[in-house]
Amino acid sequence: MSGKRIGADAVAEKGWLAAHKWLILRRVSQFGILGLFLLGPLAGVWIVKGNLNYSLTLDILPLTDPYVALQSLLTGHVPEKLGVIGVAIVLAVYFLVGGRVYCSWACPVNVVTDAAGWLRDRLGIKGSVHLARATRYWILAMTLAGSVATGVVLWELVNPVSMLHRGLVFGLGAAWTVVLAVFLFDLFVMSRGWCGHLCPVGAFYSLLARWSPLRVSAPRRQACNDCMDCFAVCPEPQVIRPALKGEDKGVGPVILAPNCTNCARCIDVCSKDVFAFGLRFSNPPSIVPPAVKAD
């Protein structure tokens, strides 16, 4: 980049820590979750058993990945009681906090693709293969139909998310090659390619976010000085515009687009404190809730 780095204004204005607050919290969350899983195999402290597909915490709290469970269901298999309870808990939690919170606060691949995005920016790599962001929904539909057709939990054959997490907890094997492929793809082939365009796991969780109460909002959008840092840092920049620039059209300040991952980097990098977490319902000048189409 020729000019200032993304978020330089915010750092100057608020200080480094405040300009990275949510990023740090997010990394703490991601590595904390991973650490809990690793505590068992590495230190023999079994707080959490299993992996992101299904885990049992303290021998009492089951958590099941609803997307994997759905594929399994489509092959004609119903989970046992704990598995079903796990699905219900996960669905409820991600419904409340925003489905793609999974992507930005729990998923280990997010660290990989964020690293690729950061390096892409640092190296000034321009140009990116164009692909509609809706591609992920097509892939999602394909994996569901494919599970019916093959009788196999289809996406789990190649899913880099579960491969990386399972690999770290149970032994990586050659799974690092897939993770490296995702990293290089995001770095050289397509900006925000994996998480932003292809991954059906994120696509599935975004469906939950359609009605999630917890959202990022732009309550002080009048203060926006058009520095564009939020657009540059956002992994799903298309979600910001309607909320940030929609005042003239009578659109409320809440980012309602389900593909917002609630990563809150926009809150961090804004020197004018335009953004803040808020609730979907406090969306005053809204006339028509905008059904933002991806891309």
Added chain:
Amino acid sequence: MTKSNTPKSAAARRQFIFDTARMVCGVGMLGLGLGLYAKQVKALPALALRPPGALAEDDFLGACIRCGLCVRDCPYDTLALAKLETPVAPGTPYFTARSVPCEMCEDIPCVKACPTAALDHGLTDINKAKMGIAVLIDHETCLNFLGLRCDVCYRVCPVIDKAITLEMLPNLRTGRHAMFLPTVHSEHCTGCGKCEKSCVLEEAAIRVLPPKLAQGALGKHYRLGWEEQKKAGRSLLDESKMLDLPDRLPEGVTLPGHYDPASGHTEPMRGMAGSEAGIIPSTPPGLGGKP
């Protein structure tokens, strides 16, 4: 939709159709690849065994959600999750008998841990497990087949004398010794793999294979005459109408106990050993007859 067919909307429509076609083709190709991979992966390698209670492979790959709780609750580190490079569906649990066999825990913790029905929770007696079936696959190197008394597979079998028995046969090489041949009985074998693990050879002569590979199957229409006869309490054929060939015997010789269907006559038995076998002359001593 209500707009007229201006060149601009026509171009947009064309573009939309092309974009959709591109998407469908791209995702379709990905799906095709995945589907073919799924088909490949159903061919579980013969030496990879599933945990106790595992559904048949076709169902297992749909029911298992790759969480690894069975692996975690296995007290003997028998189970592992398949890695990407393992020729087993990635993330699914398996074990290799020759490395670490199943210890057949009585409480079957792996099954209890499974959050789906991939491991059948109806399995409560580990002796009913069917992880595979042991097959004495190499009769040329098995020490017992060579006439030695290795017996290790027989002795380590947790279901000894039911799943594996030693069958005595004469050793025709020496002409004077016996061979004790380890013989697997499929109805009792759980496929735990202890026999394969403990086989003293460089390469195990006894191996646990998936039942599909290990067992033959009679045609559905096959009936075993002697069993049908037992069930019915009588012969299923009208024996008087059987074509009976004349018994060509030297003059004055009789076949003791011989039943002649044409006449309905049975020669009286001689009181010789093994004569309960009826028309079949008793086998020579030591050749599989009742002890």
